[in-house]
Amino acid sequence: MLKKMISLISEQPLHTLDVINWAAPIPYFGDPCKATIATVGLNPSDREFVSSEGTELNDSSRRFHTLTSLGLASWNELTLEQLESIHTSCAEYFSRNPYDAWFKPLDLLLSGTNDSFYSPLFHACHLDLIPYATCIKWAFLKTWQRDSLLTISAGFLGQVLKYSPIKMLVLNGKTVVENFERACDVSFHKEPMDAWCLPRKNGNHVSGFSYEGKISRMADINIGRDVYILGYNHNIQSSYGVTSSVRTSIQEWISQKAKEILN
Known part of the structure; x- marks a missing residue:
């Protein structure tokens, strides 16, 4: 699977999708083979590969491999x-140099x-x-680029789930929920949550919603079991005023939901 992900970087479709073509794909952060719970986001931040100034991370600050770190001219030489x-860099991510500013709020x-x-x-x-x-950023990609990336990638996530013991996914924000639904061709149960309302001075408060469901397939991958889905509409890292x-x-x-699902 990882080999296939990497081979696609060298092929024409990804060249048009604003993918960072010198950066290795990241199929997982941490080891899915040791997890029963996983959180889900859209796609890796460029900050996994570059500093705030836009220069490639190196030495002790490096998080993931690139063509430079592997001494390659192209991915075909891998x-x-x-x-x-x-x-290994993906599976051991959290014991090395994780992007804590993003992951700590989610871990909480x-x-x-x-x-x-x-x-x-x-x-x-x-x-x-x-x-x-x-x-x-995802929001600034063209609609057809987002659609293409989702179509190309959904089967990869299905394979990760199939060959892991993961029982429950937590979807981080409305955009993740909506794209996950599209990738699986499902609709999750949506429930208003009064306690999750975000107050605004102008009175236009942002309502809170929870999402629940389960899947047994993703794209063309039969996972072979039910995986339970939880989600919320606020993006914990970027929604203003959470x-x-x-x-x-x-x-x-x-x-509470994890106790019901995992026990």
Whole structure:
């Protein structure tokens, strides 16, 4: 699967989708083979590969492999040993140099389940719908680019789920939920959550919603079991004005649902 992801970088379709073509794909953050819970986002941030100034991370600040770190002129030169090194950098991500500013708030939502990105014993992992980092943010990609990336990538995520013990996914935000529904051709149960409302001074408060469902297929992949889905409409990292009380309420909801699903 990882080899196929990498081979696509050298092919024509991805050249038109603003994918960072010198960066390795990221099929998982942490080890899915050791996780029963995974959070889900859209696609890797470019900050996994570059600094705030836009220069490639290197030495101790490096998080994932690139053509430069592997000493390659193109991905066609990749060896099996280098492929294994890419896998290891993904599986061991949280014990190295994780992007804590993004992952710590998400990890906090899992705290009531006892699972954590940072725990080797009760390990949670993070998955993205699309394993490729892009040069520009998801919201600024053209609609056809987003559609193409989702179509290309959905089967990869299905394979990760199929060959892991993951039982529950937590979808981070409305955009993730909507794209996940499209990738699986399903609709999740949507419920208004008064405690998740974000107040605004102008009175146009942002309502809170929870999502629940389950899947057994993703794209053309038969996962072979039910995987339970939880989601919320606020993006924990970027939604303006997500208060501590709303975060706590979401965390408590996830904890309660996890007890029902995993026990």
